[in-house]
Amino acid sequence: MSKIPVFVLSGFLGSGKTSLLERLLQECSRRNLSAAVLMNEIGKTDTDGESLSSKSKMIEKLLDGCICCNKKSEVVQSMEKLIALKPDVIFIELTGVANPEEVADSLTEPALINIVYLEKVITLIDAEHILSYNSLFESDRELVQTTRRQIEVADLLIVNKTDLVSESKKQKIYKVLLKQNSTSRVFFSTYSNIDLHPLFNQLKTPKHTIKVRIKGEPHDHHKHHGHHNHSYSRINSITLKLSSPTSTTDIETFLKKWKSNLLRAKGYISLGDGTYLMQHVMKRVNWERSSYTGDPYVVLIGIELNEEKIKKEWGRTVQKSGASS
Numbered sequence: 323m324s325k326i327p328v329f330v331l332s333g334f335l336g337s338g339k340t341s342l343l344e345r346l347l348q349e350c351s352r353r354n355l356s357a358a359v360l361m362n363e364i365g366k367t368d369t370d371g372e373s374l375s376s377k378s379k380m381i382e383k384l385l386d387g388c389i390c391c392n393k394k395s396e397v398v399q400s401m402e403k404l405i406a407l408k409p410d411v412i413f414i415e416l417t418g419v420a421n422p423e424e425v426a427d428s429l430t431e432p433a434l435i436n437i438v439y440l441e442k443v444i445t446l447i448d449a450e451h452i453l454s455y456n457s458l459f460e461s462d463r464e465l466v467q468t469t470r471r472q473i474e475v476a477d478l479l480i481v482n483k484t485d486l487v488s489e490s491k492k493q494k495i496y497k498v499l500l501k502q503n504s505t506s507r508v509f510f511s512t513y514s515n516i517d518l519h520p521l522f523n524q525l526k527t528p529k530h531t532i533k534v535r536i537k538g539e540p541h542d543h544h545k546h547h548g549h550h551n552h553s554y555s556r557i558n559s560i561t562l563k564l565s566s567p568t569s570t571t572d573i574e575t576f577l578k579k580w581k582s583n584l585l586r587a588k589g590y591i592s593l594g595d596g597t598y599l600m601q602h603v604m605k606r607v608n609w610e611r612s613s614y615t616g617d618p619y620v621v622l623i624g625i626e627l628n629e630e631k632i633k634k635e636w637g638r639t640v641q642k643s644g645a646s647s
């Protein structure tokens with residue numbers, strides 16, 4: 323029996339992993355390949371899963387924690403559930419603050435090693451923000467280290483969001499990436515739109531040996547005297563609910579208040595004329611009409627977000643919207 327190829331999709335918060343996953347699922351369906359997905363979200367709620375559930379029926383979700391830290395023990399169980407469905411290929415989308423090595427390591431667990439193999443670690447790079455990570459996260463060396471490892475261990479680097487940067491910035495990013503990982507192929511894209519043929523054509527010759535190819539120093543978290551190499555350091559997430567329609571201005575004003583502590587926010591929000599998927603990466607906000615019918619919510623992911631303060635401010639924002647709607 324040939325082993326099932328596993329693609330690990332890595333990259334910092336908001337870099338374009340889900341956009342790539344959607345393209346990969348479309349390509350699988352075009353090729354009549356059944357695809358299973360293991361999704362991991364730091365928060366308790368799963369915004370991306372809503373849009374993906376129409377594209378794959380084989381989805382396992384690990385919420386409220388990071389697959390490479392406190393959820394690591396559950397990876398094997400989730401993978402076994404997916405394997406039982408006999409997919410042709412499995413995609414694992416990591417949280418933006420996960421270290422892909424840890425997941426690669428999980429695939430070598432006895433229960434999985436003879437059934438799956440790591441085909442590729444693909445790391446998405448947010449072209450707009452990558453060059454500011456060092457200064458943005460200067461107080462959090464662990465986070466800087468994680469973003470570096472995501473680049474260093476990648477088999478394929480996709481510099482995404484190139485519509486938001488100049489040609490000279492693209493060249494600068496390319497040079498930085500080459501320094502950190504000289505063997506990976508580098509693609510430039512918008513909305514994670516790359517030529518997927520080479521990725522799939524290679525799958526015609528299934529491999530029979532596990533290939534957990536980690537570049538650089540071998541990493542063994544057991545050597546850290548029992549201290550697991552956590553990737554998400556001081557990152558936390560907060561889920562906020564809202565019952566009445568609000569406005570984009572109120573939400574965006576609320577989001578701005580948390581400045582650089584807020585790295586990512588997403589959720590389904592009802593505005594006057596229907597429900598929207600709101601996506602916020604660093605300072606940029608996108609609103610997209612959605613057919614979501616569940617209860618509206620927003621998830622905030624950031625560095626040491628002050629839950630009490632945020633919930634209080636949210637209360638004021640929601641009340642204001644409620645009063646004016």
Ligand SMILES: Nc1nc2c(ncn2[C@@H]2O[C@H](COP(=O)(O)OP(=O)(O)OP(=O)(O)O)[C@@H](O)[C@H]2O)c(=O)[nH]1
Nearest residue numbers: 335336337338339340341418482483512513601608
């Ligand atoms: N301008 C622009 N926006 C993009 C591009 N790619 C993705 N986005 C937007 O960036 C936001 C985040 O994209 P996702 O694909 O959800 O990123 P992600 O890495 O899965 O995000 P998380 O896993 O939630 O951290 C969404 O609003 C996308 O529509 C791009 O190339 N250009």
